[in-house]
Amino acid sequence: MNLLAVKSIYKAEMARFFRTIGQSFISPVISTSLYFVVFGAAIGSRIQEVEGVPYGAFIVPGLIMLSVIMQSISNASFGIYFPKFIGTIFELLSAPVNFLEIVLGFVGAAATKALFIGLVILGTAALFVDLTIQHPVAMIAFLVLTCLTFSLMGFIIGIWAKNFEQLQLVPLLIVTPLVFLGGSFYSVTMLPPFWQTVTMFNPVLYLISGFRWAFFGVSDVSIGISLGAIAVFFVICLTIVWWIFKTGWRLRD
Amino acid sequence: MAAILQIRDLKKTYEGGFEALKGITLDIEAGEIIALLGPNGAGKTTLISTICGITEPTSGSATVGGHDIQQEFRKARSMIGLVPQEINLEPFSVVEDNLHYSRGLFGKPRDEALVERILKRLSLWDKRRSRVRELSGGMKRRVLIAKALAHEPRVLFLDEPTAGVDVGLRKDMWETVAQLKSEGVTIILTTHYIEEAEAMADRVGVILKGQILMVEPTQDLMRRFGRKELRIELRAPLDALPAQLSDYDIELADEGQTLVYSYDTHADRTGIAGLMRSLNEAGIVLRDVQTRQSSLEEIFVDLVSEGSTEEEATA
Numbered sequence A: 001m002n003l004l005a006v007k008s009i010y011k012a013e014m015a016r017f018f019r020t021i022g023q024s025f026i027s028p029v030i031s032t033s034l035y036f037v038v039f040g041a042a043i044g045s046r047i048q049e050v051e052g053v054p055y056g057a058f059i060v061p062g063l064i065m066l067s068v069i070m071q072s073i074s075n076a077s078f079g080i081y082f083p084k085f086i087g088t089i090f091e092l093l094s095a096p097v098n099f100l101e102i103v104l105g106f107v108g109a110a111a112t113k114a115l116f117i118g119l120v121i122l123g124t125a126a127l128f129v130d131l132t133i134q135h136p137v138a139m140i141a142f143l144v145l146t147c148l149t150f151s152l153m154g155f156i157i158g159i160w161a162k163n164f165e166q167l168q169l170v171p172l173l174i175v176t177p178l179v180f181l182g183g184s185f186y187s188v189t190m191l192p193p194f195w196q197t198v199t200m201f202n203p204v205l206y207l208i209s210g211f212r213w214a215f216f217g218v219s220d221v222s223i224g225i226s227l228g229a230i231a232v233f234f235v236i237c238l239t240i241v242w243w244i245f246k247t248g249w250r251l252r253d
Numbered sequence B: 001m002a003a004i005l006q007i008r009d010l011k012k013t014y015e016g017g018f019e020a021l022k023g024i025t026l027d028i029e030a031g032e033i034i035a036l037l038g039p040n041g042a043g044k045t046t047l048i049s050t051i052c053g054i055t056e057p058t059s060g061s062a063t064v065g066g067h068d069i070q071q072e073f074r075k076a077r078s079m080i081g082l083v084p085q086e087i088n089l090e091p092f093s094v095v096e097d098n099l100h101y102s103r104g105l106f107g108k109p110r111d112e113a114l115v116e117r118i119l120k121r122l123s124l125w126d127k128r129r130s131r132v133r134e135l136s137g138g139m140k141r142r143v144l145i146a147k148a149l150a151h152e153p154r155v156l157f158l159d160e161p162t163a164g165v166d167v168g169l170r171k172d173m174w175e176t177v178a179q180l181k182s183e184g185v186t187i188i189l190t191t192h193y194i195e196e197a198e199a200m201a202d203r204v205g206v207i208l209k210g211q212i213l214m215v216e217p218t219q220d221l222m223r224r225f226g227r228k229e230l231r232i233e234l235r236a237p238l239d240a241l242p243a244q245l246s247d248y249d250i251e252l253a254d255e256g257q258t259l260v261y262s263y264d265t266h267a268d269r270t271g272i273a274g275l276m277r278s279l280n281e282a283g284i285v286l287r288d289v290q291t292r293q294s295s296l297e298e299i300f301v302d303l304v305s306e307g308s309t310e311e312e313a314t315a
Helices: A003-019 A021-043 A055-086 A089-093 A099-128 A136-160 A164-180 A193-199 A203-216 A223-247 B044-052 B073-078 B095-105 B112-121 B137-149 B167-182 B194-200 B218-225 B272-281 B296-314
Strands: B003-013 B019-029 B033-037 B059-064 B080-083 B155-159 B186-190 B203-208 B211-217 B228-234 B250-253 B258-263 B286-293
Touching: A003 A021, A003 A055, A003 A099, A003 B095, A021 A055, A021 A099, A055 A089, A055 A099, A055 A136, A055 A164, A055 A203, A089 B095, A099 A136, A099 A223, A136 A164, A136 A203, A136 A223, A164 A203, A203 A223, B003 B044, B003 B186, B019 B044, B019 B059, B019 B186, B019 B211, B033 B044, B033 B194, B044 B059, B044 B080, B044 B155, B044 B186, B059 B073, B073 B080, B080 B137, B095 B112, B095 B137, B112 B137, B137 B155, B137 B167, B167 B186, B167 B194, B186 B194, B194 B218, B203 B218, B203 B296, B211 B218, B211 B296, B228 B272, B258 B272
Parallel strands: B033 B186, B033 B203, B080 B155, B155 B186
Antiparallel strands: B003 B019, B003 B059, B203 B211, B228 B258, B228 B286, B250 B258
16 A cells, blocks of 8 residues: 555645635635525524424534535545646556555545535534534534545546536536435425425435434434445445546546 | 566557557666657657556556566556656646655655755756746756656656757756766657757667667667768859769759768768869869768658658558
């Protein structure tokens, strides 16, 4: 195992993040505040409670998941797409590193950044609503697992993308709808029965549901299923990445 | 001397059927400088990319220091430094961080003293804290070389290292390459500046259409194919060659203003003294005289056109 290579990739990726730390920090603070103004104050004033949790607090896990998922994907996809775009990928391909080391470096850094954003949002949310986290260890575990899984997914998108448009395509057309329709801002029990069944096919539902359980002890689906779903998704993403490096798909000619 | 790089029947066919390498076999000795010449699309960069792991070979094999490039890729790649043709650098990164990064990728611990030595050698020490985007084209190219040296490779691939570099810097880079050679580094370079190959390389390999046309010591190649020209500028133009000059391999050029005499530099007699006498006898008045060695470029063009002709004839 070339651990020094993993460290080098990780440090280089984090250096890019720290170069724009101001934007990285301010942007989620502003967007979270806006969500609280719109959903918490404007809509929340008409919805008192969902499943016994005040609406303002109810949306916090969904809000964190929304940003963490988007950040994981964009960080990881950009992280690997950028070297492809500017040509520095040659150095990775010609170095004595294997796929696991490259993935650990890139995905580890992308997940760290997303985790940081998630915690910033959590801190910002605490300024607006009273929050108690019933299962803090599970909350952190869910957050880390989500960051890693979606960073892996972002990594795949970054390798697949041939241009910047494609880089945005999957997050915009697939992930955003899945996150919004995954119960970020509502409980699935509020939907008509048909749409409840449809929503069960949305993998993001299980993440948000499990994450919300870690906060409030209430969830749309059982915690075991939530954990199982994210573990399956993680393994699928890892298998795809392994296959990409084995075949050199979109990396090696 | 043992071959540090052994390439055996290496083939690469891209998706779509283009055969970039049609069975390259080549041994490169430890410590030598070999220049690979060939027109655009000949397969030079594909050959380098395949050995370095950027491109997968279709068949054949290659070893670096006895390590197979696929089976023992870690050991093989650890010995290789690559300076690519394009200036591929992250524009916002800091020069010395780039070197630490490259060294780390190759699994080597941070070494400030080594990085300082490399940066000083390549005249980049003053720019160590600069961002890459602030550097000139020549400096960026030197950063690429510095990065490739950061893990102390034994084999260095330079894919057109001096493209876009001014004459002064090019000479500096030649000196750097000579110094690396003196330290025992094996250097494989491709170049379009053929005088570069002439000045630096121990051997020259000519690649055409994915095949090695020939590999010869540079001096042998020059001796075998090199010819020299004597260009005599006349005060008054000539309509035709005078009879006194009919025995010489001579042509009229520049609308009769110049006489061009070709001769073999390695022949016992060049015939120049006799030619001068004959010119005097014919009453031809000279304005200026120049000699010019046929360059490796001309030799190369001849070889490539011969290669193409032979291929067409056998097709």
